[in-house]
Amino acid sequence: MKSVQIAATILAAGISLSAYSAHAAGNLNLICSADVVICEMMKDRFEKETDITVNMVRLSSGETYAKVRAEARNPKTDIWWAGTGDPHLQAATEGLTQEYKSPVLDQLQDWAKKQAESANYRTVGVYAGALGWGYNTDLLKKKGLKEPKCWADLLDASYKGEIQIANPNSSGTAYTALATLVQIMGEDKAFDYLSKLNANVSQYTKSGSAPVKAAARGETTIGIVFMHDAVAQTVEGFPVTSVAPCEGTGYEIGSMSIIKGAKNLDNAKKWYDWALSADVQSHMKDAKSFQLPSNKSAEVPKESPKFEDIKLIDYDFKTYGDPEKRKALLSRWDKDIGAKAN
Numbered sequence: 001m002k003s004v005q006i007a008a009t010i011l012a013a014g015i016s017l018s019a020y021s022a023h024a025a026g027n028l029n030l031i032c033s034a035d036v037v038i039c040e041m042m043k044d045r046f047e048k049e050t051d052i053t054v055n056m057v058r059l060s061s062g063e064t065y066a067k068v069r070a071e072a073r074n075p076k077t078d079i080w081w082a083g084t085g086d087p088h089l090q091a092a093t094e095g096l097t098q099e100y101k102s103p104v105l106d107q108l109q110d111w112a113k114k115q116a117e118s119a120n121y122r123t124v125g126v127y128a129g130a131l132g133w134g135y136n137t138d139l140l141k142k143k144g145l146k147e148p149k150c151w152a153d154l155l156d157a158s159y160k161g162e163i164q165i166a167n168p169n170s171s172g173t174a175y176t177a178l179a180t181l182v183q184i185m186g187e188d189k190a191f192d193y194l195s196k197l198n199a200n201v202s203q204y205t206k207s208g209s210a211p212v213k214a215a216a217r218g219e220t221t222i223g224i225v226f227m228h229d230a231v232a233q234t235v236e237g238f239p240v241t242s243v244a245p246c247e248g249t250g251y252e253i254g255s256m257s258i259i260k261g262a263k264n265l266d267n268a269k270k271w272y273d274w275a276l277s278a279d280v281q282s283h284m285k286d287a288k289s290f291q292l293p294s295n296k297s298a299e300v301p302k303e304s305p306k307f308e309d310i311k312l313i314d315y316d317f318k319t320y321g322d323p324e325k326r327k328a329l330l331s332r333w334d335k336d337i338g339a340k341a342n
Contacts, residue, residue: 025051028267029076031068033061033083033172034254035209035229038287042081045283046274052267060207061087061172068096068259078262079271082126084172084208085115086179088255089321092122097257100269104276104295112294115253118318125253126275127284127291130310131176132249134212134230135222137239148222150246151181155193159200162221164211166204167338169330172252173208173226178329179320180250183313187329191336198337216240226252227305228290235288235303244310251312254291 028046032039036058043054059067061083068077068091080088080097091097099121105113112125135148145162148154154163166174181190202220205211211223212230216238223230230242256275258268274280281298284291290304300306319325 025053026264026267027053027055028264028271029078029262030054030056030271031064031077031080032056032058033064033080035232035287035289038082038284038289041283041287042275042280045280046271049274050267050270052270054271060166060170062168062170062175065091069094072096072260075259075261075263077259078264078268080257080259081271081275082254082256084176085123085125085253085255085317086175086321086326087172088123088257089115089119089317090323090326091257092119093321093323096260097122098260098262100258100272102269102273102276104273107278107296108276108294109292109296111253115255115317118321123255123257124272124276125294126256127254127281127289127293128251128307129226129228129254129291130244130249130251130305130307130312131173131180131225132227132230132242132244132305132310133222133224134215134227134233134240134242136215136218136220137241139215139218139221143221145221147241147243149243151184151193152247154200154222154224155196156200159222161200161202163197163200163224164203164205164214164220164222165197165201165224166208166211167206168333169338170206171208173229174204174224175320175326175330176226176250176252177224178333180313180315182329183250183316183320184247187332191332194333194337195340198340201341204338204341212240226291227310231290231303231305232288235290242305244305246311248311248313250315251307253317 065087115125168174209229215223216233233240278297281293285301
C-alpha cells in the first residue's frame with residue numbers, strides 16, 4: 001500500500017512538473033516578414049524544439065514597422081523576424097527595438113555583424129539578397145519581347161502593362177528598389193525614371209515577392225523583386241529567369257529585432273539565438289528560401305544568387321535606414337508616382 005502511495009505521489013509530482021514545464025515554456029508573439037512558407041516552417045520547427053507556443057502574424061516590412069510604431073506604448077509583439085533591413089534600422093533609430101548581443105554573434109558574416117553594430121545591437125542580419133527581377137520566359141517569347149538586362153531596358157514602350165513592383169509604403173523590397181535607384185541615379189533622375197516606369201507598371205502590389213509570383217503564373221511578364229524570390233519560382237518549376245541589372249543594384253540585409261517592452265523577453269531571446277544558428281539557417285532552403293545565410297557555417301543553397309556574380313552598389317544602409325529619409329522618399333513617391341499610378 002505504501003509503495004502504491006509513493007508511486008502515486010511521484011506520478012502526481014511528475015504530472016505537476018510537466019504541467020509546470022509546459023506552462024514555463026510559455027508563448028512568443030512573432031511577426032514574420034518573409035514568405036509565408038518559410039514563416040510557417042520556422043514557427044513549426046521552433047515550437048517542436050522548445051515547446052514554446054508561437055503566435056505568428058505574417059506582415060511585410062513596411063506594415064510591421066507601422067504596427068510596431070503604433071503599438072509603441074503597449075507592444076503586442078515580442079520579436080520581428082526577417083524582412084528588409086531598412087525598416088528594422090528605422091525602428092532601432094526610433095528606440096522601438098531593444099539592444100541584445102546574442103552569444104551567436106561571433107559566428108556571423110561581417111555584413112550581419114555590421115548591421116548589428118550600426119544599430120547599437122537593436123537589430124541583426126539574418127540573411128542577404130540582391131535586388132533584380134524575374135521574367136516569364138514563355139510570355140516574353142510569345143509576345144516577342146527582348147530580355148530586359150538593365151534598369152534602362154524596363155522603360156521600353158514594348159513593356160507597357162507588362163511589369164509589376166510592390167508599393168514602397170508597404171513593402172521593404174520596393175523601398176530597397178526606390179533607395180537603390182536614388183543611389184544609382186540621384187534623387188531627381190530616379191523619380192523621373194520611376195515616373196516613366198509607371199507607364200509600364202500594371203500593378204503596385206502589397207507584398208514584395210508578389211510580382212514574380214504573378215509572373216510565374218503568367219499574370220504579368222516581369223516582376224521586380226529580390227533575385228532569390230525569382231529563383232524560388234524557377235525551382236518550383238515555373239518558366240522564370242532571374243536578372244541582375246547591368247548598371248548595378250542594391251541588396252537587402254534581412255534582419256531580426258526584439259521589440260522594446262516585449263512581454264515574453266526570454267522567449268524572444270531564445271528565438272533570436274536559435275534563428276541565428278547554422279543548423280536553422282541551413283534548413284531555409286527546405287522552404288524554397290534562397291537568400292544568403294548570415295551564419296558563416298550555414299549551408300548556402302547552390303541555387304542562391306551569389307554576390308560575387310552580381311554588380312552591387314555600396315548600399316548606404318545608414319542613410320536609407322533613417323526614419324526621416326524614408327519619410328521624405330515615400331512622401332515624394334506618393335506625390336510623384338502613387339498619385340498617378342495606373
